[in-house]
Amino acid sequence: MSAVQQQDVPGATGAATTIAVSRGGPGARVGLGVAALLVVLLAALPYLMPPGTTSALVKLFYLITLASMWNMLAGYAGMVSIGQQAYIGLGAYGVFVVNDTGMNVWSGTVVVTLAIALIAWPVSYLAFRLRGGYFAVGTWVLAEVARLIVIRFDSLGAGQGRSLDSITEDPLLRRAYTYWLALAVMVVAVLTVYGVLRSRFGLDMQATRDEEVAAQSLGVQVTRAKRLVFILTAAGCAAAGAVICISSLGVADPDAIFGVQYSAFMIFMVVIGGIGTVEGPVVGALLYFILDEYLSQSGVWYLVVLGVAAIVIALYLPRGLWGTFAHRTGFAVFAIRHRVTARS
Amino acid sequence: MNWVNAILQGVMLGGIFAIAASGLSLVYGVMRIANLAHGDLMVLGGYVAAMSAISYGVPVVITIPVSMVVLGVVGWLVQRMVLDRALRLEEMTPILVTFGLSVIIPNVLVELFTNNSKPLSIGSLGTASLDLGGGLTVGWFPLITFVLAVVVLSALHVFLRRTQSGRILRATSDDPSTVRLMGVDSRRVYATATVIAFATVALAGTLYTMKQGGITPFEGRLTVLFAFEAVIIGGLGSVWGTLIGGITLGVAQAVGAEISPDLPLLVGHLVFLTVLAVRPQGILGRSSLA
Numbered sequence: 001m002s003a004v005q006q007q008d009v010p011g012a013t014g015a016a017t018t019i020a021v022s023r024g025g026p027g028a029r030v031g032l033g034v035a036a037l038l039v040v041l042l043a044a045l046p047y048l049m050p051p052g053t054t055s056a057l058v059k060l061f062y063l064i065t066l067a068s069m070w071n072m073l074a075g076y077a078g079m080v081s082i083g084q085q086a087y088i089g090l091g092a093y094g095v096f097v098v099n100d101t102g103m104n105v106w107s108g109t110v111v112v113t114l115a116i117a118l119i120a121w122p123v124s125y126l127a128f129r130l131r132g133g134y135f136a137v138g139t140w141v142l143a144e145v146a147r148l149i150v151i152r153f154d155s156l157g158a159g160q161g162r163s164l165d166s167i168t169e170d171p172l173l174r175r176a177y178t179y180w181l182a183l184a185v186m187v188v189a190v191l192t193v194y195g196v197l198r199s200r201f202g203l204d205m206q207a208t209r210d211e212e213v214a215a216q217s218l219g220v221q222v223t224r225a226k227r228l229v230f231i232l233t234a235a236g237c238a239a240a241g242a243v244i245c246i247s248s249l250g251v252a253d254p255d256a257i258f259g260v261q262y263s264a265f266m267i268f269m270v271v272i273g274g275i276g277t278v279e280g281p282v283v284g285a286l287l288y289f290i291l292d293e294y295l296s297q298s299g300v301w302y303l304v305v306l307g308v309a310a311i312v313i314a315l316y317l318p319r320g321l322w323g324t325f326a327h328r329t330g331f332a333v334f335a336i337r338h339r340v341t342a343r344s
Numbered sequence: 345m346n347w348v349n350a351i352l353q354g355v356m357l358g359g360i361f362a363i364a365a366s367g368l369s370l371v372y373g374v375m376r377i378a379n380l381a382h383g384d385l386m387v388l389g390g391y392v393a394a395m396s397a398i399s400y401g402v403p404v405v406i407t408i409p410v411s412m413v414v415l416g417v418v419g420w421l422v423q424r425m426v427l428d429r430a431l432r433l434e435e436m437t438p439i440l441v442t443f444g445l446s447v448i449i450p451n452v453l454v455e456l457f458t459n460n461s462k463p464l465s466i467g468s469l470g471t472a473s474l475d476l477g478g479g480l481t482v483g484w485f486p487l488i489t490f491v492l493a494v495v496v497l498s499a500l501h502v503f504l505r506r507t508q509s510g511r512i513l514r515a516t517s518d519d520p521s522t523v524r525l526m527g528v529d530s531r532r533v534y535a536t537a538t539v540i541a542f543a544t545v546a547l548a549g550t551l552y553t554m555k556q557g558g559i560t561p562f563e564g565r566l567t568v569l570f571a572f573e574a575v576i577i578g579g580l581g582s583v584w585g586t587l588i589g590g591i592t593l594g595v596a597q598a599v600g601a602e603i604s605p606d607l608p609l610l611v612g613h614l615v616f617l618t619v620l621a622v623r624p625q626g627i628l629g630r631s632s633l634a
Contacts (some may be wrong), residue, residue, distance in 0.1 A: 075391055078435070078436070078437045080439045080440070082380065082443060098601040115618070124619060126617060126621055129620050129621070129624040130576070130624075131371070132435065132439070132621070133377065133378020133379075133380065133438070133439050133442075134372075134378055134380060134572065134576065134580075135379065136378065136380065136443075137380070137568070137569065138576075138620070140569060141569055141572075141573065141616060141617070142610070142614050142617075144569065144613055145610065145614070145617065147611045148609055148610040148613070149610070194448060263443075264443070264447050267440060267443060267444075271381035271440055278439060299455070300451040300454050300455050301451075301455060303448075303451045304446060304447075304448050304451045304452055304455070305446045306447065306453070307445070307447035307448035308442045308444070310443075310447075310449060311426065311440075311441050311445070311448075314430070314433075314437055314440045314444070315426065315429050315430060315433070315441065316438070318433055318434065318437065336378055344606065
């Protein structure tokens with residue numbers, strides 16, 4: 001994990017100063033090992049635990065997926081979207097479409113994800129006409145348009161939603177498969193974020209976020225980097241939407257699956273956990289998942305508390321919980337930054 | 345005649361959108377903040393008006409200034425307590441913060457006043473209409489709303505063009521650091537813009553509540569989109585563009601409703617997206633304020 005490049009640079013005194021550029025460190029090696037072990041353990045869980053536990057975890061997995069996607073979009077590419085529910089909803093409804101053609105829903109999820117990525121590509125041209133806060137609202141309008149169009153199809157249940165009834169396996173197996181699907185989607189999503197950020201694209205994106213004009217003048221293909229992220233995150237949200245649809249055996253309410261509250265939750269998880277870190281959204285999703293388990297019965301005050309917490313953290317702890325911890329200790333499970341150390 | 349009537353209704357409806365959009369445009373021009381809670385503030389303004397009439401027996405006409413003053417004070421507080429700090433942080437912080445407000449406001453309203461509609465009745469004025477002859481009619485209330493919209497936007501235009509504070513606002517929109525170098529306290533400029541925006545959105549919210557006959561907590565999720573769409577259709581930073589944007593959106597929705605009752609929202613959004621694709625700077629697009 002710590003690929004070290006060395007370079008000789010003439011120092012001011014004439015003596016050669018060696019600069020070492022490294023990534024990772026002990027935290028990354030141990031952390032990644034633990035993360036890999038955890039995934040293996042989670043994959044074995046349907047054999048070890050009662051189905052109730054795995055069903056609850058499905059929700060955690062799609063929350064982590066959604067948070068990671070929103071974080072890549074806003075935290076790394078600087079595009080604050082409040083319209084990702086468009087792709088969640090389309091992903092969920094896409095499951096019906098592939099299921100109607102006779103494909104099983106698990107491999108269907110892959111098809112749906114790719115199809116939504118194809119839809120997001122032309123949509124990006126429209127969305128990129130706007131920037132900043134107006135981009136945010138533009139994406140929201142696009143989500144509303146997606147909802148209003150989908151509910152015009154009677155075959156998709158019109159405004160009533162639709163149930164997914166042609167999964168014929170026995171319930172135990174169905175639950176296990178759903179669980180593995182959710183786990184796989186999450187692992188692929190987090191690894192994609194990690195991989196993209198370590199690549200040249202990742203650097204392009206972060207340069208674009210920090211100073212778009214400067215990045216452009218240095219030859220970064222700003223729009224291409226942004227478009228790639230836009231499409232990737234749409235695909236990730238679509239996969240999460242498919243998981244939501246499959247795990248709840250259909251869509252009960254189109255207004256909910258296309259609802260802006262998904263954006264609220266994504267923003268909450270990412271801002272609390274730490275925007276612009278790979279681990280932050282995972283921490284935020286975990287925190288939100290626990291809060292949701294215990295507090296969602298307490299009515300809407302709970303949402304008010306989430307809103308207040310997001311504002312307070314955004315204003316007074318802008319790095320979020322994990323981000324602050326990582327900044328103070330330099331610890332990272334998913335090492336992205338390059339560290340430059342000078343030795344003379 | 346139905347179509348002409350629909351268009352006329354749309355023009356009148358556009359007045360409310362334009363009033364709501366003017367504050368959004370002003371705040372964006374001065375601070376580069378796109379206030380995602382603008383629709384919820386509109387609803388909050390409606391609630392202040394409705395509750396002042398229900399709980400304190402305030403006469404319906406007086407609920408308008410009551411709502412505007414209350415929201416103006418709220419605007420000053422929000423600016424000083426939240427937005428001033430958000431502006432010093434990252435570019436996306438104001439977006440996150442105003443979105444947080446847009447989650448808080450409707451949920452607090454639900455908790456305090458339930459999901460049921462809070463009525464604000466304007467009595468017989470709601471149904472009275474003026475016959476223009478040839479089968480054309482226009483309601484007195486929509487007409488009053490539209491005239492109010494023109495008055496408010498004209499006042500805003502004159503304020504921005506002819507007064508010292510207005511000049512400072514426009515200058516801040518063009519070049520905030522130079523304005524600061526000239527010794528202007530930017531916090532005061534920002535507070536002025538926000539107070540105006542909150543007061544105008546309260547007016548829009550109260551008129552909207554009167555038009556609908558009542559208000560429910562989550563309507564801000566629709567109205568915020570209308571306000572933003574009106575700003576972008578008309579062109580950022582142009583007072584009259586805002587009016588044209590509001591009217592365009594109002595007409596699109598009214599024509600959509602004439603085609604089919606479940607279409608007004610979709611047609612409105614599609615007109616917005618078409619403008620975005622064809623003329624992204626808006627109908628009267630210019631870069632500076634007013």
